[in-house]
Amino acid sequence: MVLAHAVSQTSSAVLITDACLDNGGPRIVYANPAFCRMSGSPLEQLVGRSPRLLQGPRSDRALLASLRQPLEQGLPFAGSTVNYAADGRPYTVEWSISPVRNADGVIEHFVSVQNDISARIAAEQERRLLLQALDAAADPILITERDTRVVFVNEAFARLTGYTAGEILGQSARMLYPSHQDPLFQRNLRASLRQRLPFRATFIYRHKSGRPVHVEQSIAPVVDATGRISHYISTGKDVSERVERESQLLEMATIDGLTGLYNRHAGSGMLRRLVDDARRSGHALSVVLADIDYFKAINDTHGHKAGDDALARVGQVLKASVRADDVAVRWGGEEFLLVLP
Numbered sequence: 001m002v003l004a005h006a007v008s009q010t011s012s013a014v015l016i017t018d019a020c021l022d023n024g025g026p027r028i029v030y031a032n033p034a035f036c037r038m039s040g041s042p043l044e045q046l047v048g049r050s051p052r053l054l055q056g057p058r059s060d061r062a063l064l065a066s067l068r069q070p071l072e073q074g075l076p077f078a079g080s081t082v083n084y085a086a087d088g089r090p091y092t093v094e095w096s097i098s099p100v101r102n103a104d105g106v107i108e109h110f111v112s113v114q115n116d117i118s119a120r121i122a123a124e125q126e127r128r129l130l131l132q133a134l135d136a137a138a139d140p141i142l143i144t145e146r147d148t149r150v151v152f153v154n155e156a157f158a159r160l161t162g163y164t165a166g167e168i169l170g171q172s173a174r175m176l177y178p179s180h181q182d183p184l185f186q187r188n189l190r191a192s193l194r195q196r197l198p199f200r201a202t203f204i205y206r207h208k209s210g211r212p213v214h215v216e217q218s219i220a221p222v223v224d225a226t227g228r229i230s231h232y233i234s235t236g237k238d239v240s241e242r243v244e245r246e247s248q249l250l251e252m253a254t255i256d257g258l259t260g261l262y263n264r265h266a267g268s269g270m271l272r273r274l275v276d277d278a279r280r281s282g283h284a285l286s287v288v289l290a291d292i293d294y295f296k297a298i299n300d301t302h303g304h305k306a307g308d309d310a311l312a313r314v315g316q317v318l319k320a321s322v323r324a325d326d327v328a329v330r331w332g333g334e335e336f337l338l339v340l341p
Contacts, residue, residue, distance in 0.1 A: 040086035056084035162208030259315025267329030
């Protein structure tokens, strides 16, 4: 009595059939309320009928055919297939079938415990579709846990960094960033993410070969059902070519092409800033203005190519001689300016 009450109350669907395998059997002798709800059929419409009434176009025929041999041998069987409710609705069911023997060991019934796993299957399919979509995306995508441990990278990200997915997964994302990353940049990143705000900036990745890769990247926190940050997702675009062009343009705008020193425009700005700094701090500042004597005679005697070679050589000497904080400028023609804090 207690067992029958427990079976009727369980949330799992329970179906009991007789053990007759001939003449279209076995046939249903009992279904608990959970099974009736799952199948959409009241008990009186199930009793005496074959469980085949639940089958339809998407049912796994090969699996169902393989069921007969274990039943004949009195062995348990587990599987999953698509069944159909009374209203025609398909649902995926996971079930296990076990023989029920009497005191003499003779099989009298089969009991099947079933669960509707349609929601789980749909969630798995949705997850697979999402992962396929992320992997097919043209832009690099990286997903990490809160502690920066990498849990997903797409193919574009692997190409960007030179690492395979297997080399990155499970590692800290910090392996991709050079150790000299700007501390202020890191503080701004952490502050933004702590406030659960997206952070967008140009990151410098370290390619597997060691070369830097500039990535215009956006990082956003992912919040779980409890409202707690569980992951971070990063999407980006390789902007290394653009950064290189901008660097070249900046260099063209500030560096004298012949000597490799700062040009007059850039040097004038640096001179003003260093003079202002010296005035505020009270520290000494030296300025040296020099030129190449008899430079016109070099051009007139040996030609302009020789004059250019002389200017370039002087530029090399000055660059090699000044300290890191000093400024060497080609002031104009054969004139050179040194600003020495």
